[in-house]
Amino acid sequence: MSSIDDFVIEAGVLKKYKGRSPEVEIPRTVKSIGEGAFKDCVTMLKVHFPYGVTSISRGAFQGCRRLVSVELPSSLDTMGPNVFSGCISLKEINLPKYLRRIGVFAFSECISLTDIEIPERIYMLYQGTFLSCTSLRNVKLPANLVRIDRDVFKGCRSLSRIVVPNDAGIENSFDMSLRELFVEDIGSLSTEFFSRAAMTFILNTPEYSEEAIKKNTTYVKNNPHIFIELAMRDMNILKRLVDINCFSLLGLNMYLDEADRTHNTEAKAILLSAKIYKEIDKDMDLGEFDDDSNK
Numbered sequence: 287m288s289s290i291d292d293f294v295i296e297a298g299v300l301k302k303y304k305g306r307s308p309e310v311e312i313p314r315t316v317k318s319i320g321e322g323a324f325k326d327c328v329t330m331l332k333v334h335f336p337y338g339v340t341s342i343s344r345g346a347f348q349g350c351r352r353l354v355s356v357e358l359p360s361s362l363d364t365m366g367p368n369v370f371s372g373c374i375s376l377k378e379i380n381l382p383k384y385l386r387r388i389g390v391f392a393f394s395e396c397i398s399l400t401d402i403e404i405p406e407r408i409y410m411l412y413q414g415t416f417l418s419c420t421s422l423r424n425v426k427l428p429a430n431l432v433r434i435d436r437d438v439f440k441g442c443r444s445l446s447r448i449v450v451p452n453d454a455g456i457e458n459s460f461d462m463s464l465r466e467l468f469v470e471d472i473g474s475l476s477t478e479f480f481s482r483a484a485m486t487f488i489l490n491t492p493e494y495s496e497e498a499i500k501k502n503t504t505y506v507k508n509n510p511h512i513f514i515e516l517a518m519r520d521m522n523i524l525k526r527l528v529d530i531n532c533f534s535l536l537g538l539n540m541y542l543d544e545a546d547r548t549h550n551t552e553a554k555a556i557l558l559s560a561k562i563y564k565e566i567d568k569d570m571d572l573g574e575f576d577d578d579s580n581k
Contacts, residue, residue, distance in 0.1 A: 287311060303327060308352075312336055319346045321366070328352055335359040342369050344389065351375060358382050365392055374398060381405050390414055390435075397421055404428050411438045420444060518544060521552055528560045535564055 290313055292305030298317035303310065303324050308331040312319075319342040324330065326349040333347070337359045344366040347353060353373045362382045367389035370376060377398045381388075385405045393399060394417040402416070403426040410433045416422055418441035425439075426449040439445060518524070518541075527533065533541070538561045545554040 308332070310334065312339070314338065317341075319343060321345060322348065325349055331355070333357070335362070337361050340364070342366060344368055345371070348372055358385075360384065363387070365389055367391055368394070371395055383407075388412065388415060391417060394418060400424070402426070404431070406430055409433070411435060413437055414440070417441055423447065425449070518548060518550055518553055521556070524553055524556055528556055533560065535561065538564070 288303075288305045288307040288310045292303055292307065292310075293300055293313060293316075294302040294304065295313065295316060298315060299320050300312060300316045300318070300323050301320045306329040308329055310324075310330050310333045312333065312335050314336040316336065317338055317340060319339065321343040322345045323343070324333070324347045325345050327347075328349075328351050330350055330353055332355040333353065334357050338361050339359050340361055340363045342362070342365050345368040346366070347356075347370050348368050349372040350370075351372065351374050353370075354375050354377060356370075356376065356379050358379065358381065360382045362385055364387040365385065369389060369392045370379070371391050371394040373393075374395065374397050376393075376396050378401060379393075379399070381402070381404065383405055384407060386407045388404075388408060388411065390412040391414040392412075393402075394414050396416075397418070397420045399416075399419050400421050401424045402422065404411070406428040407430065408428055409430050411431065413435045414437045415435075416425075416439055417437050419439075420441065421444050422439075422442045423444050424447045425445065524541075538557055542554060542557045542561065544550075545557060
């Protein structure tokens with residue numbers, strides 16, 4: 287375990303760690319971690335923060351290649367740029383509930399990180415936050431998020447699940463990061479867990495190829511009630527889903543029932559045309575989203 291003599295502390299700011307202990311316990315007098323305080327400390331495996339630390343400055347733990355475990359304090363308010371970038375052994379980290387800001391490239395190249403949940407007070411993810419986190423599989427985003435900047439998830443080739451709350455405000459602010467996920471097909475991303483806002487973005491973006499849309503709308507048949515509400519509000523989305531043959535006969539009937547209930551004559555006309563087409567040629571390949579029973 288580290289000792290008090292291992293630290294250079296000035297007016298509550300931890301300026302430098304000089305020790306070589308594999309387990310570091312930051313002194314209780316520390317309120318802020320200075321820039322590069324632990325940078326390239328290759329002996330450290332674990333670090334414990336006292337309550338009262340409110341900020342961690344740029345590159346404080348950058349390049350700590352053997353760091354596996356971090357216990358962040360609930361008092362933490364801000365994390366600067368590149369705070370944990372290059373911590374290639376860091377497998378998990380619980381971000382404090384009241385954290386308000388995460389700097390650019392904060393977790394870039396954390397290649398062992400598998401799961402992350404972004405706290406509710408975070409309203410923006412800045413450039414490259416999780417750039418090249420090649421083992422990252424699951425991400426949960428907060429409802430207060432209004433923008434995802436460039437390259438946030440670029441290179442996250444294992445990413446398979448992103449949870450976006452239905453009331454998230456990022457409908458028009460996904461920017462390039464999600465474009466990279468869907469168009470460049472960096473992993474086996476499934477949008478089964480995506481909100482209507484996310485799906486609106488995907489389906490209304492002309493640049494997306496038909497295959498990219500199909501790949502990322504697998505929950506059309508699994509979550510029909512969610513999609514009914516979305517499609518009934520936006521005829522362009524409904525037309526596009528019909529055009530790329532995303533519906534089974536069962537799904538079309540469910541949508542027709544909803545169109546009748548809401549007196550949506552335009553939607554009903556679109557869906558009837560699609561249903562007639564399917565009934566005329568029942569031997570056609572109905573697409574990867576259709577139930578086998580409907581072929």
